[in-house]
Amino acid sequence: MKRYYKNKKYISIVVLFLTVSVFLSGCAVPVPFMAEKQDAQEESVFTAETLGLEPDFSYEKKEESPNVKIDRLGYLPESTKTVFFQGGELPENFQVIEKDSGECVYEGKIRLKEDTNGVSTGYGLFTELREEGNYYIQCDKIGCSYYFMIGKDAYLEKAKELGEIIEASRDIEEMQNTVEICEMISYLLAAYEMYPELFTQIWNSGNMVLQTSEETGEAFFRMLRRETDRLLSMQEEKTGGIYTDTGALPVTDADDREPAENISEEATVLFAATMAKYSYLYQQIDFDYANICLKAAAKAWRYKDSTKNGKNQGNDQSDAAAVMNGRFYAASELYRASNERSYHNYILQNQEYIVGQKEDFYLLMGKVTYLSTRRKVDHDLCGLIMDGLMEDAENIAAREKDGLFLVEEKEPDAMLWDMTIMAFANYAIMNHEYVTVIENHIHYLSGRNEDAAFLLENPGGKDAARMLLLLSVIEAEREIVEASGTEPE
Secondary structure, three states, rough: OHHHHHHHHHHHHHHHHHHHHHHHHOOOOOOEEEEOOOOOOOOOOOOOOOOOOOOOOOOOOOOOOOOOOOOOOOOOOOOEEEEEEOOOOOOOOOEEOOOOOEEEEEEEEEEEEEEEEEEEEEEEEEEOOOOOEEEEEEEEOEEEEEEEOOOOOHHHHHHHHHHHHHHOOOOHHHEEEEHHHHHHHHHHHHHHHHHOOOHHHHOOOOOOOOOHHHHHHHHHHHHHHHHHHHHHOOEEEOOEEEEEEEOOOOOOOOOOOOOOEEEEEHHHHHHHHHHHHHHHHHHHHHHHHHHHHHHHHHHHHHHHHHHHHHHHOOOOOOOOHHHHHHHHHHHHHHHHHHHHHHHHHHHHHHHHHHHHHHOOOOHHHHHHHHHHHHOOOHHHHHHHHHHHHHHHHHHHHHHHOOOOOOOOOOOHHHHHHHHEEEHHHHHHHHOOHHHHHHHHHHHHEEEEOOOOOEOOOOOOOOHHHHHHHHHHHHHHHHHHHHHHOHHHH
């Protein structure tokens, strides 16, 4: 009888312990995902009977990502604000929580978008929330999002970061390549010419401080001048050709140089286009230096004539289509900068090829320059170029609507290319739909994707310039909306 009593008491203690454990295990409180991981982790100490075997704890814990997908950079106060949800079962509602106070400031409904293989994807809108601040989104069953901000400067910090990457580009290995340098400069010049508002906020003699447009413009071009100086040093004296990279520069005196095997015809035509573009935009600030750049560009244009019949071209492996398209880009920029008829004649003689060729970076840049020049142009050619640009933009916009996250999911490089077309199309014909498509891609690349991750966390110089182009479009739209005092339709 006594023995039975002891067992009964023991069982009661075990039952009480299990009850408390179960109760505590059900008290998990959802918290927002932090932007940074905790470095320190508590270690569990326990003993176990191993039966002579050594336990193996070499597995890696899979990094978790939130099931609530938002743009981790944030949202502009007047923009459309969409959040996505993924999980086995989605709740009906979501709440936007103010970060510091923990108060719910907005509640919305979750709408189902897709249900595939047991995973549901839904979305919610909180566009009406315009008060600037820091927030996170939470809902039952699937948890919380990362923190994010709503504010007119939501993208400014990212733009500053991209500016710093560009300023440090010469230290990046791939940015020793002439083509990469020219493409980066071309993107920046195009963005500055079309949408200068963002640049007026991030450049001022190396300081990220707001200044007047004139002061900021001078600082921006001064920063680029370090790169154009580097490009000028890469021009071969006798022929005007351009070396493929800074490591290819010969060590002999200029007068003793022999035409080098590492001169690239593609690099040469792109140099001509880039330096002519820089000259045209910089002439208001420093006419003498702009003239030096224009003369160097014209000399590079004549490189092919100086090496006709294949003489002195070494082992140049430039792609023929890239060279042809690059010459159109160069001719457009040289014509705009100099008004010399020979460049326009080249364009007119090759217009059938220009219109019929598949779009690439060189053709797109050349077409936009030709459309925007104040020189005499062929209006029929302008019409064909404009029709093609608008058709491409409409096709891209139509494809994006069907995307799970309001974008056509593909590699970031392909996305940036499509959005470059959209940015140029929006400059030609301002269209809020085009800006919305661009903004959706910024959201996707900045965390509103399946992994809730930054997809361009460490961009190179050219990609940083492309991102700045897109952010410039959004900043220009923001200023228009604020100036008009009305929400875009």
